[in-house]
Amino acid sequence: MKRIDARFLACPMPVVLTRRAIADDTQGHGVEVVVNDEIAAQNIEKMAGQCAWSCVRDTQGADIILTVRAARVEDVPVKAAKHAVEAGLCIAFGEDQMGAGDDALGKQLLKAFLFALTQRDKAPETMLFYHGGARLTCEGSSALEDIMALEKMGTQVYTCGACLNYYGITEDLRVGEVTNMYAIAERMIHAQKLVKP
Amino acid sequence: MLRKGGTCERGEGMEEKRGAKIYCEGGGCSAKLGMGALRSILAKLPKQHSADLLVGFSTSDDAAVYQINDTQAIVQTLDFFPPMVDDAYTFGQIAAANALSDVYAMGGEVKSALNIVCYPETEAFDALGEILRGGLEKVREAGGILCGGHSIADDGIKYGLSVTGVVHPKRIWRNVGAKPGDRLILTKALGTGIVMAARGAGEALAAHVDAAVASMTMLNRAACEVLRKHPVHACTDVTGFGLLGHLCEMMGGDVTARLNAQSIPSLPGAMAYAKEFLLTGAAQKNRNALQGKVDVDALPFEMQELLYDPQTSGGLLAALPVTAADEALAALQAAGVPAAMVGEVTKRKAVQVEVSKA
Numbered sequence: 001m002k003r004i005d006a007r008f009l010a011c012p013m014p015v016v017l018t019r020r021a022i023a024d025d026t027q028g029h030g031v032e033v034v035v036n037d038e039i040a041a042q043n044i045e046k047m048a049g050q051c052a053w054s055c056v057r058d059t060q061g062a063d064i065i066l067t068v069r070a071a072r073v074e075d076v077p078v079k080a081a082k083h084a085v086e087a088g089l090c091i092a093f094g095e096d097q098m099g100a101g102d103d104a105l106g107k108q109l110l111k112a113f114l115f116a117l118t119q120r121d122k123a124p125e126t127m128l129f130y131h132g133g134a135r136l137t138c139e140g141s142s143a144l145e146d147i148m149a150l151e152k153m154g155t156q157v158y159t160c161g162a163c164l165n166y167y168g169i170t171e172d173l174r175v176g177e178v179t180n181m182y183a184i185a186e187r188m189i190h191a192q193k194l195v196k197p
Numbered sequence: 198m199l200r201k202g203g204t205c206e207r208g209e210g211m212e213e214k215r216g217a218k219i220y221c222e223g224g225g226c227s228a229k230l231g232m233g234a235l236r237s238i239l240a241k242l243p244k245q246h247s248a249d250l251l252v253g254f255s256t257s258d259d260a261a262v263y264q265i266n267d268t269q270a271i272v273q274t275l276d277f278f279p280p281m282v283d284d285a286y287t288f289g290q291i292a293a294a295n296a297l298s299d300v301y302a303m304g305g306e307v308k309s310a311l312n313i314v315c316y317p318e319t320e321a322f323d324a325l326g327e328i329l330r331g332g333l334e335k336v337r338e339a340g341g342i343l344c345g346g347h348s349i350a351d352d353g354i355k356y357g358l359s360v361t362g363v364v365h366p367k368r369i370w371r372n373v374g375a376k377p378g379d380r381l382i383l384t385k386a387l388g389t390g391i392v393m394a395a396r397g398a399g400e401a402l403a404a405h406v407d408a409a410v411a412s413m414t415m416l417n418r419a420a421c422e423v424l425r426k427h428p429v430h431a432c433t434d435v436t437g438f439g440l441l442g443h444l445c446e447m448m449g450g451d452v453t454a455r456l457n458a459q460s461i462p463s464l465p466g467a468m469a470y471a472k473e474f475l476l477t478g479a480a481q482k483n484r485n486a487l488q489g490k491v492d493v494d495a496l497p498f499e500m501q502e503l504l505y506d507p508q509t510s511g512g513l514l515a516a517l518p519v520t521a522a523d524e525a526l527a528a529l530q531a532a533g534v535p536a537a538m539v540g541e542v543t544k545r546k547a548v549q550v551e552v553s554k555a
């Protein structure tokens with residue numbers, strides 16, 4: 001059984017080392033983690049509880065030894081692969097259509113654009129939805145599945161709270177987080193590449 | 198080099214030493230002593246009374262307020278901590294913003310500040326210069342003047358300020374005073390502890406760290422100045438005890454806060470990092486101390502952690518009557534303050550803080 005000495009490490013390192021060791025423990029043998037701080041032990045126990053791993057505590061002098069085991073090999077959590085996200089790419093959706101001319105065509109084009117994003121190797125790092133675009137992340141949006149798929153790949157999805165409020169659709173948000181103009185402005189300014197379809 | 202009038206000018210021959218780095222681990226408001234231990238010790242100290250002491254530490258308020266005449270009271274507060282970022286100048290800015298915030302949390306105006314410094318003699322001193330420059334520029338931004346301070350040699354770096362402000366004795370914002378029906382406004386997003394913990398583990402995106410730093414260096418001055426134009430029943434700032442801890446300080450014997458989890462603003466990345474258990478030790482201490490006082494069990498794990506997350510230099514948390522809250526929120530947002538309406542106040546329930554079912 002792998003033994004990790006996490007004594008004297010500040011949070012979140014004891015938890016991080018445990019989580020990584022469990023991810024590597026594909027055979028499900030378990031991991032022994034040694035800490036000397038009660039709070040570090042509680043944080044590891046908290047994670048084990050959330051992940052439904054077994055976690056048994058023992059003490060040896062000033063040290064606390066936690067034996068952690070993922071219940072089944074299939075339960076081992078796999079972190080969202082970082083390489084799936086294109087760092088620095090931010091896409092801003094200020095409308096629920098793409099281009100101008102015919103509204104129905106515009107909406108179809110935008111749905112196709114979002115679908116096309118899901119077919120690429122890497123997902124955008126960030127997607128911002130505001131004004132008419134706020135509808136895209138809400139109940140009834142035909143692009144919802146595609147946006148959720150991108151979120152699973154690692155995209156951070158944000159919708160403007162003031163816009164949701166304005167349209168009365170705050171309760172209908174189905175993917176990502178609510179944000180505000182301050183944060184939207186910051187993300188746009190700091191993006192390496194800002195795309196508006 | 199201090200000239201008359203208190204401005205600190207760069208003398209000739211001093212090169213600009215930008216980007217000085219300092220060692221940081223944890224730090225910030227995660228370094229606070231746990232509230233349980235502190236409270237029991239403070240309770241044992243002999244009580245002093247004075248008719249002029251309008252706010253003391255018995256109500257765990259943000260600053261002390263001492264009346265000097267009919268229209269003026271001094272606001273007195275101090276804050277210092279170890280570094281939570283490795284850029285010296287930024288650390289100075291954050292520590293100063295954090296200390297200055299307590300004056301704003303009382304509804305006051307910043308007047309002057311003194312430096313509090315602990316610094317190892319074995320470290321390069323140019324980093325200390327950067328820390329102090331960061332602090333001074335933040336005090337200036339607050340409309341105050343930095344007029345001295347004290348430093349000692351110590352094993353680790355710590356920096357902060359002792360701040361003096363003024364407030365009208367009849368317009369003090371205390372922690373307590375929220376009434377049933379009031380709405381709760383929070384003026385900054387939550388998650389600085391989580392994002393900086395993720396950074397410590399090498400798992401935070403640079404953009405997320407930048408957003409957290411921007412939030413920590415932001416003064417609560419604009420938020421305070423806008424809110425002063427509206428009726429405020431109670432106000433505090435959210436720091437080391439997390440939103441839940443500071444909210445409990447506001448909810449005295451006769452009221453309960455009901456949070457609307459959907460409305461609680463989080464810094465970019467915070468929820469995702471919380472899901473990955475990239476959490477501070479202080480958040481767990483907050484969880485332990487608030488057992489039985491809050492009921493957030495119905496919330497997803499990462500949202501719970503956001504609410505326990507210790508904030509470094511967090512926003513103001515204010516209770517306003519429902520008739521004024523929407524207007525105040527709009528005014529805050531119009532002034533560029535990232536404010537959100539996060540809940541309401543009700544008559545006392547079984548716990549001090551609960552979440553709405555919606």
